[in-house]
Amino acid sequence: MSERKMAAAALEKLKEQAGINRASLRGKTLILLGAATCGRAVGALEVAKTFRDEIERLQLDAAVVEVGCMGHCYAEPMAIIYKPGFSGICYGYLNEGVASRLVQDFLVEGDPCVEFALAATGINDFIPTFQDFPRGIVEQKTVMEHCGFIDPENIEDYLAVGGYGSLAAALDREPSGVIKEIKASGLRGRGGAGFPTGLKWEMCSSSPESTRYVICNADEGDPGAFMDRTILESNPHLVIEGLAIAAYSAGAGKAYFYVRAEYPLAVERIKKALQQAAGLGIIGKAMLGAEYSLDIEVFQGSGAFVCGEETALIASMEGEPGLPRHRPPYPAVAGLFGKPTVIDNVKTLSYVPLIIKNGADWFKATGTEKSPGTAIFALAGKLVSTGLTEVPMGTTLSQIIYDVGSGIAGNKKFKAVQIGGPSGGCLPEETLETPVDYESLSKAGAMMGSGGMVVLDENDCMVEIARFFLDFTQKESCGKCTFCRLGTKHMLDILERITKGKGQPEDIDLLLELAEDVRAGSLCNLGKTAPNPVLSTLRYFRREYDAHINEKRCPSLMCKDLIAYYILPDKCERSCDACVGSCPVEAIFSNEDRIKVVNQEKCVKCDSCMVACPPQYRAVIKVSPPEEVLRREREKGVK
Amino acid sequence: MGDKVKITIDGKEIAAVPGEKILWAALDNGIYIPHLCAGRDDHSPLASCRLCFVEIEGYAHPVPSCTQEVSGGMVITTRSERVDRIIGTGFELIMSNHRTDCRACPRNHSCELQKIARERKLKLKPARLPRLDRDLPVDGSAAKIKYDPNKCVLCGHCIRACREKGAGVLGFARRGFERAVTTFNGSPLGESGCNNCTACALACPVGALALKE
Incomplete structure (x- = not known):
C-alpha cells in the first residue's frame, strides 16, 4: 500500500498543463501588485489601474498581477517588477504618479528608478535584497514564503511552486502515517492554546463515529491582529491544502472554513480557490484519483468575538446563539452536531503541507524544543515598520521590535508590547529579551495568542490600555457565565473610575x-484570559496605577479627565492665532499681553490646538494633574 | 443501570451511578453544594452560574460539579480555600446584580440565594462590590405571574419549565451584561402567548418570576 503513487501521478499531469500555461508569461514584464486588504486600504487598486492604463496606452508587453501581501504593510501599496534582464525589484509607498513614472522610466527606458526601490528579490549589483536588512536576517519565511509572490486567484501559480504536492503525497499514504508525521513534527496549535495538532487529529480519527468534521478557524478577532486574513488573502490554496490533509487524516468527509464576514476579500478568495481546486479535481469526489472524497464549505461568522472560541464557533454553526459550552467533551470527541470535529487555526493548517513536504525533522530544526517551527506575528502600534512577520520560535521580542519592526516611530521611547490580543498581556522593556514561545511568554505574563503584537510608546497610558482591552472583552462577553458577565463588568467599572481620577487605594487589591x-471561575477562555491585560499591567506598571489613584495624575498624559491643555507663555508667539482658530469650542483667548490662554472650563480636550500650534513654537502642552495649570499660572502671576 | 461506583465526598463513601454528575450524587446523599443553574435532566449542563465548584484529588484546579461525571475511586472535597474563594466571589457577583428586597419577596425563606448564603456563611449584601442594578421595568402584564428582571440570576429554570409545561415563550436573549430572560421580541408576558401555567414562577429559585398575590 505504501507504494501508492496514484495521486502524485494525477497531480503531475495537472502540473504539466499548468507549466504550459505559465510559459506564456515568460519573457514578459510582470508587475506583482500587493492587493491584499492592507494594500487596498491605501490605494493599491488605484495604483493597479494606473499601471494597467499606462501599459495599455504605451502598448507594452507587460502584465499586472494582483497578489497578496508579503508582510511589509507599512510600505503599501507595493509592487514587485520583474523585467527581463533585471532581478525582481520591489517598490514601496506607491501612488498613481510613481506608478506612471515607473512604467515610463523603467518599463520603457530601462531605468530601474532606485530612488523608489525598497529592495530586490534577487542578488544584483545595484540594489540590496531583503536579506541584506536586519529584518531579512531575523525573518524566516516558510508559511509566508509565497505570500505576495503568487497570484492568490490563480491555482496555476500555486501548482507551479509545488502546491498540492503534499496533499497528493498524503493521499498516497495511510491517514495514520500522516498523523504520525504531524505528531513527530511537534506542531502546536497556532490559535493560541498551543495544543499538539497531531494529537488532536488522532483523537478525532480514533473515534468510533464515522461522521467527522474538520473546521478551519478563521474567525480572527483580536484588535491589531491580521495574520490569518493576510494568509488567506495571499495564499488561500496553502490553507485549503492543509485543511484537506487534516480532513483526510482525521477521516472527515466534510470540512469547513469558518471565516468572519468582516473579511470579504478573504471569503472571496477562498471561494474562488475552492472552485478552482474542485474544477481540477484536486478537491471533491475521488480527489486526485484517490479513494477519498472531501467537500469543503465556507461558513461566514457574524461578528461575535467569542465565536473564535471553538465551542461557541460550533454552536453558531449549528444555528444556535454563539455561546461557549463546557469542555469536556472536547470537539475532537463531540463537536459539530455532536460528531468528532477537528478545529485548527489558519496558521496551524498552513504549516501542514510544509511538514508533509519537507518532513518532521525539517520542521523541528527551527524554533525551540517545546515550540518548534516559526511564529507569525502581526506587528502593529507605534512601530516604524508595521506588518506581518514570520520568525523562528525563540526569537527575542527585541529582535522582532527593533530588527523587524525597525524600532519605535517618531523617536519616542518604548514602553510596552502587548502580545496575544485582549487575552494577552503587556510586557515592559526589561522583558524584551524574552524568547517568543508558548512557555516563555506565559511565564512573563502574556501569551502567544494568535500572534497579534501591539507596540506601545511613552505616550500610552497603561491603565488606559488595560481599560481598553477589558472594555473589549466585556463588550464581547456572551453573558452566559457569572464571572465573565459580572466580573469583567465590575473590573471595567473600577478601571474607568481609576482613569477618571476617582480610584481609591483599595481598588487595586x-x-x-x-x-x-x-x-x-469563568466558563470559557474568553473569560479565563480577560483579566490578563489587567494582571500584566498591574505587575509591570503598578506605578502608573498608583499615580492615577494617589496623585490623580496620568503620567503618560493620555487619560482625558486627568490632563489639561496649557499654553506656555514663554513659547507662545502672540501674533499667531493658529490655536484660536482651531479650537471648536472657542476656549482659547488672548490675554492683555496677547498671550493665548486656555479657558479650562470651556476646553473639551480635543487636542486641536496642540496639533495647530506650529512646530517652531510648540507652545501647547498637556499637563497632569489639571491643577498643574493653576499652579503654573500662579507662578507666572507672581513673577 | 450499570453497577454503581464508589466515590468519596468529604470523607463520606458514596455509591453513585456511572455517568452521573458529582453534583447530583452529592445532593442525593445529603451533601450540599451550592448551585443555581443545574438541571438534573440536562443533556448538556449549562454550567453558567459557576457556584458548584469542588476539588477532585488529582485535578489541578477546582471543577464545576454539575459537569463532572463520577468515576470509581474519585475523592472529592466540597470545601477548600480555593473553592470557597471562587464560590464566595461568584456569589458576591450574583448578589451585586440581584435586587435584594427579601422582606417583600415571595421567595423569602425559600430562596436559593438565601440557602447558599446560609450554608456557606456568605453575606447577602456584597461587601466589596457596588450594586449593578439595571433598573429594568417589572412586567406585571400576565394574569397570574409577575416578572422582575432585576432579580433574575439567569439560571434558566424558568425557560426549561416553560418549554416543558407551558407555552414555551421564555428564552435567553442579548449578550454580555445585557443578557436576560425574556420573550420573543421582548413583548410583555401578557402579550407573549403565555398561558399562565405558572410553571416558571414555581421553578424560579430567586423570586424573579413569582405568582401574583
Missing part, C-alpha cells in the same frame, strides 16, 4: 482579587 477569580 479588589481588582487583583477579581482578576484572579474571573480567571479561575
